Amino acid sequence: MFDRLNELNDRQAAAVTCTEGPLLILAGAGSGKTRVLTYRMAYLIDEKGEAPWHILAITFTNKAAAEMRSRVDGLIGPAAAGIWVSTFHAMCVRILRLHSERVGYDRSFSIYDTDDQRTLMRQVIKEMDLDSKMYRERGVLAAISAAKNQMIGPEEYAEEAADFREEMIARIYKRYNDALRDNQAFDFDDLLLVTLKLFETCPDVLADYQDRFRYIMVDEYQDTNQVQFRLVEALAGDRKNLCVVGDDDQSIYKFRGADIRNILSFEESFPGAKVIKLEQNYRSTEHILDAANAVISNNEGRKDKKLWTDNGEGEPIGFYQFEDGAQEAFAVVSDIATRKKEGASYSDFAILYRTNAQSRLFEEQLVRRSIPYKLVGGVNFYARREVKDVLAYLKTIESGRDEVALRRIINVPRRGIGDTTIGKIESFARVHMIGFYQALERAEEIGLGRSTAKVRAFAFLIQQLREKLSEMPLSDFYDYLLEATGYRETLEELEEHEAVERMDNLDELKSKLADYINQAELAGQEPSLTDFLQDVALVTDLDALDESSDYMVLMTLHGAKGLEFANVYMTGMEDGTFPGFMTITSGDREEMEEERRLCYVGITRAMKRLVLTCAKRRMTRGETHYCNISRFVAEIPFALFGNDKSLFYAQRREERKEREHSFRTDKEMTAEKLFSKPKAPKQFSVPAGTRPSYEVGDRVVSAKFGEGTVTAMVEGGRDYEVTVDFDDAGIKKMFAAFARLSKI
DNA sequence: TGATCCAGTTTTTTT
DNA sequence: AACTGGATCA
Numbered sequence: 001m002f003d004r005l006n007e008l009n010d011r012q013a014a015a016v017t018c019t020e021g022p023l024l025i026l027a028g029a030g031s032g033k034t035r036v037l038t039y040r041m042a043y044l045i046d047e048k049g050e051a052p053w054h055i056l057a058i059t060f061t062n063k064a065a066a067e068m069r070s071r072v073d074g075l076i077g078p079a080a081a082g083i084w085v086s087t088f089h090a091m092c093v094r095i096l097r098l099h100s101e102r103v104g105y106d107r108s109f110s111i112y113d114t115d116d117q118r119t120l121m122r123q124v125i126k127e128m129d130l131d132s133k134m135y136r137e138r139g140v141l142a143a144i145s146a147a148k149n150q151m152i153g154p155e156e157y158a159e160e161a162a163d164f165r166e167e168m169i170a171r172i173y174k175r176y177n178d179a180l181r182d183n184q185a186f187d188f189d190d191l192l193l194v195t196l197k198l199f200e201t202c203p204d205v206l207a208d209y210q211d212r213f214r215y216i217m218v219d220e221y222q223d224t225n226q227v228q229f230r231l232v233e234a235l236a237g238d239r240k241n242l243c244v245v246g247d248d249d250q251s252i253y254k255f256r257g258a259d260i261r262n263i264l265s266f267e268e269s270f271p272g273a274k275v276i277k278l279e280q281n282y283r284s285t286e287h288i289l290d291a292a293n294a295v296i297s298n299n300e301g302r303k304d305k306k307l308w309t310d311n312g313e314g315e316p317i318g319f320y321q322f323e324d325g326a327q328e329a330f331a332v333v334s335d336i337a338t339r340k341k342e343g344a345s346y347s348d349f350a351i352l353y354r355t356n357a358q359s360r361l362f363e364e365q366l367v368r369r370s371i372p373y374k375l376v377g378g379v380n381f382y383a384r385r386e387v388k389d390v391l392a393y394l395k396t397i398e399s400g401r402d403e404v405a406l407r408r409i410i411n412v413p414r415r416g417i418g419d420t421t422i423g424k425i426e427s428f429a430r431v432h433m434i435g436f437y438q439a440l441e442r443a444e445e446i447g448l449g450r451s452t453a454k455v456r457a458f459a460f461l462i463q464q465l466r467e468k469l470s471e472m473p474l475s476d477f478y479d480y481l482l483e484a485t486g487y488r489e490t491l492e493e494l495e496e497h498e499a500v501e502r503m504d505n506l507d508e509l510k511s512k513l514a515d516y517i518n519q520a521e522l523a524g525q526e527p528s529l530t531d532f533l534q535d536v537a538l539v540t541d542l543d544a545l546d547e548s549s550d551y552m553v554l555m556t557l558h559g560a561k562g563l564e565f566a567n568v569y570m571t572g573m574e575d576g577t578f579p580g581f582m583t584i585t586s587g588d589r590e591e592m593e594e595e596r597r598l599c600y601v602g603i604t605r606a607m608k609r610l611v612l613t614c615a616k617r618r619m620t621r622g623e624t625h626y627c628n629i630s631r632f633v634a635e636i637p638f639a640l641f642g643n644d645k646s647l648f649y650a651q652r653r654e655e656r657k658e659r660e661h662s663f664r665t666d667k668e669m670t671a672e673k674l675f676s677k678p679k680a681p682k683q684f685s686v687p688a689g690t691r692p693s694y695e696v697g698d699r700v701v702s703a704k705f706g707e708g709t710v711t712a713m714v715e716g717g718r719d720y721e722v723t724v725d726f727d728d729a730g731i732k733k734m735f736a737a738f739a740r741l742s743k744i
Numbered sequence: 745t746g747a748t749c750c751a752g753t754t755t756t757t758t759t
Numbered sequence: 760a761a762c763t764g765g766a767t768c769a
Contacts, residue, residue, distance in 0.1 A: 060758095061758085061759075062759090089759050136753095138754095138755085139755095188758090189759090191759085192759095253758075253759095255758085256757080256758060256759075354756070354757080355756050355757075356756085357761095380758095417745095420745085421745095538759070540758075540759075556757065557757080559757085578756095581755095582756075595756095619760080621754065621760065622761080623760090
């Protein structure tokens with residue numbers, strides 16, 4: 001008898017016990033979906049007598065997978081170890097590791113991160129002799145990724161190409177894919193795509209997995225893309241014991257190919273699907289939930305649902321505007337310090353922002369006050385130069401097929417093998433139809449002159465390392481590698497601070513390697529370099545959050561998804577920052593709705609206290625912008641903002657009259673607390689709001705878009721929103737302050 | 745070959 | 760502001 005059902009509400013219990021057939025759980029923020037999923041697994045095992053290894057739980061991030069793992073382990077105990085809890089990507093790697101040869105890849109395939117992709121793409125574009133200004137890696141890769149997510153191959157892409165550029169991209173796409181294959185490498189999209197292909201071409205393999213995974217659960221289903229949908233559909237097979245959990249209001253990864261239709265039309269894709277809505281929120285106060293509901297209600301085409309809570313009203317929502325980002329950071333960090341003194345833990349606080357670049361100012365303040373914090377996101381640990389270098393060595397030692405890795409380290413540390421030499425080796429390889437690494441081993445045939453010896457020495461070094469690898473344990477080998485390559489020595493020549501930091505990172509990498517070895521041995525497997533490299537490729541910093549010590553967290557709104565904090569500061573709440581400038585100027589409704597969902601996600605992270613902040617002036621990419629309060633703030637009913645509503649109204653009205661003081665709506669955060677720094681409330685006279693020198697109907701010229709005619713001009717707070725019909729670029733809306741238009 | 749300076753660029757979010 | 764690639768010079 002599974003007696004834990006009474007720990008759940010009726011809806012949750014219904015979701016837990018509905019185990020057969022397709023099930024869609026629409027789980028609002030904070031409605032206990034992880035709880036439902038974990039209890040459901042426990043129910044399957046304890047009540048239904050299902051074996052753990054017949055259960056598959058898929059999440060999106062490693063963080064979510066780790067969280068799920070620990071909760072399942074806690075609930076079920078040792079038996080839970082048999083359950084596959086994995087991200088889509090990690091699952092695919094695991095499957096491909098066993099079957100990659102069936103689809104024409106080595107077992108020791110590489111996985112390319114964004115950085116590697118760019119390097120490879122740069123090579124491809126260079127080889128095709130294309131104008132690197134016309135075809136920039138970023139743009140081309142974005143197009144290709146979008147195509148892959150929709151399962152459009154190079155051939156189909158070519159057929160559908162609407163113009164010359166797209167035809168060219170189709171050709172680049174082809175070459176890029178070929179290059180990946182030559183390197184025995186997958187990019188992130190390929191991991192999913194090739195696994196799907198494996199299932200399609202090897203029905204026996206698919207049948208094995210279908211038989212193995214009799215119960216499938218997918219978390220954050222609203223973020224799945226087409227390929228992921230197909231994978232899930234294939235795995236579910238005829239049994240269709242597929243339970244997906246999601247919230248269309250929290251779909252924030254469209255840019256990555258997420259297709260919201262997957263969740264909106266789940267019932268059509270899986271006829272007979274049951275739908276259960278979880279609408280009771282256990283996380284937040286009423287005020288917070290009201291704010292979230294108010295904001296999200298501005299979006300169209302949502303699945304109907306209304307979150308409620310019996311947690312009580314709670315504190316009002318705080319909103320503060322500051323002169324600039326530095327003051328914003330100062331105030332927020334001061335507030336945290338004050339509350340810490342009053343007994344809170346640092347781990348109760350999170351500072352959220354739209355873009356990683358905004359973290360800097362907060363970091364400075366946190367460092368200044370010695371407040372422990374963890375910066376989530378930003379530069380990924382595994383993306384650091386020294387880490388990538390060492391990984392590239394390991395890859396090369398392991399297979400040599402990965403040319404991107406090989407070229408990365410052939411001259412690091414410097415051994416006098418320059419571009420010219422590399423070019424010669426490359427064309428030799430091409431002429432003789434051999435790999436780049438094989439060409440190295442025949443250095444003397446290439447005619448490299450003085451460089452021959454250097455290339456030979458490098459090839460010999462790799463050869464020698466390979467021998468050592470089989471002779472000593474992996475972790476000893478790691479140290480040996482750093483010595484033998486001279487890498488450690490090169491680092492030591494750097495400036496002290498720099499050297500220490502990088503060496504720390506390499507020590508960190510070593511401990512990750514040691515962790516891996518331990519885990520493999522615990523699982524009774526022989527540790528292998530291949531497995532380590534493949535695991536590592538999917539790990540991000542986001543995974544490293546741990547509960548052991550007390551620190552506060554800084555991260556993007558995206559990074560915050562799935563997490564909760566007692567106190568949440570949503571910073572940079574300005575039009576142009578959040579929602580972003582691009583979203584505003586594009587005028588794309590869907591894009592704006594995605595930003596709004598992101599705002600919804602941010603608000604619903606807060607349990608007890610939500611504070612919104614913004615700055616009047618913000619420095620972005622070296623330019624100062626004068627900012628209006630985010631439209632999302634205006635979508636929250638004034639009644640929710642603290643006691644001093646009148647001040648808030650007044651401020652909105654007075655905004656364009658350049659009120660010089662920051663204002664507050666919440667008496668709790670007093671001026672003394674906020675601006676205790678003597679020089680704080682600096683006076684600025686803001687030049688914005690001055691009427692531009694041109695009028696509607698004037699001809700103007702923009703540095704970016706060329707000439708055009710002004711068709712509209714709307715006064716909006718600190719700036720004028722100008723609409724211009726450009727002769728070449730079409731109609732653009734922009735703020736006068738950054739449009740830099742001049743009358744002609 | 746390598747160092748250094750200059751010019752141009754920057755979708756924002758992540759597996 | 761920060762970073763990159765390219766060009767130029769030693």
